[in-house]
Amino acid sequence: MNWDDTTDTDAAGDRLVGASADGEDQAVEAALRPKDLGEFIGQEKVREQLDLVLRAARARGATADHVLLSGAPGLGKTTLSMIIAAEMEAPIRITSGPAIQHAGDLAAILSSLQEGEVLFLDEIHRMSRPAEEMLYMAMEDFRVDVIVGKGPGATAIPLELPPFTLVGATTRAGLLPPPLRDRFGFTAHMEFYGPAELERVIHRSAGLLDVEIDTVGAAEIAGRSRGTPRIANRLLRRVRDYAQVKADGRITQEIASAALAVYEVDERGLDRLDRGVLEALLKLFGGGPVGLSTLAVAVGEERETVEEVAEPFLVREGLLARTPRGRVATPAAWVHLGLTPPRSQSSGNGQRDLFGT
Numbered sequence: 001m002n003w004d005d006t007t008d009t010d011a012a013g014d015r016l017v018g019a020s021a022d023g024e025d026q027a028v029e030a031a032l033r034p035k036d037l038g039e040f041i042g043q044e045k046v047r048e049q050l051d052l053v054l055r056a057a058r059a060r061g062a063t064a065d066h067v068l069l070s071g072a073p074g075l076g077k078t079t080l081s082m083i084i085a086a087e088m089e090a091p092i093r094i095t096s097g098p099a100i101q102h103a104g105d106l107a108a109i110l111s112s113l114q115e116g117e118v119l120f121l122d123e124i125h126r127m128s129r130p131a132e133e134m135l136y137m138a139m140e141d142f143r144v145d146v147i148v149g150k151g152p153g154a155t156a157i158p159l160e161l162p163p164f165t166l167v168g169a170t171t172r173a174g175l176l177p178p179p180l181r182d183r184f185g186f187t188a189h190m191e192f193y194g195p196a197e198l199e200r201v202i203h204r205s206a207g208l209l210d211v212e213i214d215t216v217g218a219a220e221i222a223g224r225s226r227g228t229p230r231i232a233n234r235l236l237r238r239v240r241d242y243a244q245v246k247a248d249g250r251i252t253q254e255i256a257s258a259a260l261a262v263y264e265v266d267e268r269g270l271d272r273l274d275r276g277v278l279e280a281l282l283k284l285f286g287g288g289p290v291g292l293s294t295l296a297v298a299v300g301e302e303r304e305t306v307e308e309v310a311e312p313f314l315v316r317e318g319l320l321a322r323t324p325r326g327r328v329a330t331p332a333a334w335v336h337l338g339l340t341p342p343r344s345q346s347s348g349n350g351q352r353d354l355f356g357t
């Protein structure tokens with residue numbers, strides 16, 4: 001699976017199905033975060049492996065190995081970092097790659113860590129090069145060289161650090177330089193969640209938000225959540241609003257689908273932008289192939305918005321393919337929009353392989 005290109009650009013504004021956290025998410029997410037590994041839903045392999053790593057470290061009375069968490073936005077990286085600290089009964093310090101511009105910024109943080117502390121470095125792929133190089137030594141030898149002075153007179157003063165656990169998070173593991181990747185003792189790849197797992201996330205969150213929801217109501221929301229707990233929680237809040245205003249507050253399947261129809265999130269989690277792109281591709285260009293720029297003009301969006309915001313999910317869902325000749329709709333796209341492919345579709349416009357003819 002390739003989620004390296006899952007980028008939510010500002011161009012798309014605050015989408016209900018966007019995977020990045022908006023202001024409201026940030027405010028409520030703290031309350032919805034699972035607090036320990038047992039509460040963390042899904043990601044079985046990651047959970048099992050991490051459990052072993054942490055238990056073993058605890059049994060040895062040692063600081064846990066450095067952990068790298070990689071995965072698309074909203075899959076639980078920040079949540080897991082906090083769980084790691086909680087499981088180790090260690091304090092956690094939170095910072096991010098973009099916040100560390102100079103090696104000195106990092107030296108200041110590292111030198112103030114307590115023994116056993118968890119340092120969570122979000123968006124670790126966005127750290128500056130000099131800071132990254134300082135981090136190599138800190139991770140391996142628990143030591144940094146602080147450079148004092150400039151030019152030929154500059155001297156490096158070694159500084160011992162207490163043992164600590166670095167938890168790095170990245171949505172783009174591919175962008176990490178190998179020397180950095182290699183210094184993590186354990187790497188967890190977070191996958192998109194299946195519908196059953198998302199249902200559990202929704203039931204759990206509904207409980208915490210004190211909302212009544214039935215099984216089919218939760219399934220309805222789960223199916224539209226694009227494999228992402230953050231989106232599941234956000235859709236749940238919007239459905240809750242609707243249930244409160246239009247009904248008795250209880251979430252059923254009818255309420256969930258009526259609410260999400262209002263917000264234009266369809267059964268598979270496509271929103272207006274996604275559907276607009278697909279519709280243009282099918283109705284105006286007979287399913288393609290069509291160039292990205294032409295497609296973007298047709299939907300009245302920036303090229304980047306179509307490419308970075310709409311397409312990754314459509315590709316992941318198997319509704320659209322990027323080919324050397326342009327964008328092509330798959331047979332599933334025609335089915336999803338309830339349209340019939342034109343006859344010429346299967347006869348020689350570059351889609352042979354896709355249509356199996």
Ligand SMILES: Nc1ncnc2c1ncn2[C@@H]1O[C@H](COP(=O)(O)OP(=O)(O)OP(=O)(O)O)[C@@H](O)[C@H]1O
Pocket residue numbers: 019020021028029030032033034039040041042043072073074075076077078079080171201229230233
């Ligand atoms: N496995 C899970 N079980 C229950 N809830 C989860 C799980 N994973 C994530 N969540 C919920 O989804 C929300 C988003 O998770 P989190 O902030 O950890 O994602 P992230 O991977 O750090 O995203 P980003 O890349 O944007 O920083 C949280 O509020 C959390 O409650």
Ligand SMILES: [Mg+2]
Pocket residue numbers: 077078079122169
């Ligand atoms: Mg995060």
